[in-house]
Amino acid sequence: MTHTRNTPASGADEFDDRTAPPGPPSERDLDQRSLRARTEAMDVMGIGSGQYRVHSESGNDYLVDVNDRRCTCPDHAIRGVRCKHLRRVAMEITAGSVAPPSYVASTCASCGDFALVPPGASEPHLCERHxxxxxxxxxxxxxxxxxxxxxxxxxxxxxxxxxxxxxxxxxxxxxxxxxxxxxxxxxxxxxxxxxxxxxxxxxxxxxxxxxxxxxxxxxxxxxxx
Ligand SMILES: [Zn+2]
Ligand SMILES: [Zn+2]
CATH class of the missing domain: 2.170.260 (paz domain)
Known part of the structure; x- marks a missing residue:
């Protein structure tokens, strides 16, 4: 799965939002967030039980919990908005490129690596590779x-x-x-x-x-x- 690399001309990343004035997000902010959620290079990896690790374009790793609708980024944690990471994870779940939030963490019976499986999946549990x-x-x-x-x-x-x-x-x-x-x-x-x-x-x-x-x-x- 490849990610699109066409980014806004400003080279926007988390820091833009951190310097924005406090208060409710404007229409324009929301449009910007959905645009970034769609176009920025982010690597999303399911780690089980509704949690996803998002490696963002700025090089930071954030933890998204889709059940609690939380993200560890400053945009969400400080400003309380539905950040681009939450949006991106939702998009990738919908597209089927990452595991659904109900999947739970397990261990691959073949290589011992991390494996995500549906709850109650019968043995053997296997990683994506196996x-x-x-x-x-x-x-x-x-x-x-x-x-x-x-x-x-x-x-x-x-x-x-x-x-x-x-x-x-x-x-x-x-x-x-x-x-x-x-x-x-x-x-x-x-x-x-x-x-x-x-x-x-x-x-x-x-x-x-x-x-x-x-x-x-x-x-x-x-x-x-
Ligand atoms: Zn976030
Ligand atoms: Zn394996």
Missing amino acids: RLAVGDRVRDRETGDVIVVVAVSPRRADEVTIPGRNVTVAGYETNAAYPASDPVVAAVYPSVRVTREGARPESLRAYSFPLSRLERVRERDGARR
Whole structure:
């Protein structure tokens, strides 16, 4: 996600508002705030339970709480106005570029990093980088095959035994490079056989992988991180 960098000619930032006279904001102030909320470069990151960290163009970090409608910037804290950070967070939630305020903080079961998940989400909780869902197309990093996820298990790769083999998913030779604590993901090869009766899947057999062996195939390659 890229942010627009076209800023007002004044190079406006928080300091303009700090030097403004006290009192109720004028119409012009409000217009300026919504303009800045839309056009300034700000990085918004959800940290859970309605809280967002906003890194502003001026280099400052502010904490926005959308449930309490509060921001730690001087514009909000001192002048009590609905600042550009609150507005920007609301815009990004509406646009779907950051997680909704109901999401809660958790830990990724694959890498241990911060993860935001819906309240009551079933295990495993996964970060943005490792999040996989049933139906996702993924690339097997070992073979390059593109396969389809049919299940994301909360069980670890060293707890799940491969059917018919006396070895766990973690113990399987081609999985040696991936963490034994990775959640196990089941996937199928989506090849189709066309017969007189119609198209049928070649095989419904699901194979088990440590999660980080699989890489999500993006809809638009390279569009996102
Ligand atoms: Zn603010
Ligand atoms: Zn992760």
